[in-house]
Amino acid sequence: MNTHASPKAPLPVPTSEHLAERSRRARTEPMSVLPLGDGLYEVESASDHTYLVDLESGRCTCPDHVFRDVRCKHIRRVAIEITEGRTPPPGTLAIECHDCGDPVFVDEDEPEPIYCSNHEIRPGDTVVDRETGDRLTVVDVSDLRADAVTIREADCTVAEYGTNDRYEPDVPVVGAIYPHASVKVNGVVPRELTVYTFPRTRLENAD
Ligand SMILES: [Zn+2]
Numbered sequence: 001m002n003t004h005a006s007p008k009a010p011l012p013v014p015t016s017e018h019l020a021e022r023s024r025r026a027r028t029e030p031m032s033v034l035p036l037g038d039g040l041y042e043v044e045s046a047s048d049h050t051y052l053v054d055l056e057s058g059r060c061t062c063p064d065h066v067f068r069d070v071r072c073k074h075i076r077r078v079a080i081e082i083t084e085g086r087t088p089p090p091g092t093l094a095i096e097c098h099d100c101g102d103p104v105f106v107d108e109d110e111p112e113p114i115y116c117s118n119h120e121i122r123p124g125d126t127v128v129d130r131e132t133g134d135r136l137t138v139v140d141v142s143d144l145r146a147d148a149v150t151i152r153e154a155d156c157t158v159a160e161y162g163t164n165d166r167y168e169p170d171v172p173v174v175g176a177i178y179p180h181a182s183v184k185v186n187g188v189v190p191r192e193l194t195v196y197t198f199p200r201t202r203l204e205n206a207d
């Protein structure tokens, strides 16, 4: 699982409001924030010191907080990064989208693979089978894993079937149909209603 550190670049300063000196430094000083999970953040300061911020209890390991008991610039910076969507809030992590690598903020216990909104698939979406290039329509995204669902006709699991062994066995199973349908006067009539099952990672959102 890959986490993202926000870049050590200074942030833009809002000019419309007055900010106290500590708030100003919290916003403008180069710091990088790395979410560690459990509401903990590692903050690396411009002077290359690394401090640990526990956001929920409002604690930091820096001298300003430990000896002077102030809400230091590191705690403030973590809060700013979260408010502005660059770092995940407590209880969530930034995980890379399986297909494009963009960071996605998800619950810490969310099972992988994780997808961004562009690569997520829902019933009705068109997907491409990475093995054949065929386009299919998704009918169901299951919670069951590919190594836990049996294909009756083949007497093996979805994970074991054919070329599926190239894909992770612990990913959810997706049911999809081939769009072999013809349009009649009474609507769309599918020629075949067989639902084929695929490991989630074999299918790619086509939209
Ligand atoms: Zn601090």
Ligand SMILES: [Zn+2]
Residues within 6 Å of the ligand: 097, 098, 099, 100, 101, 102, 115, 116, 117, 118, 119
């Ligand atoms: Zn993506």
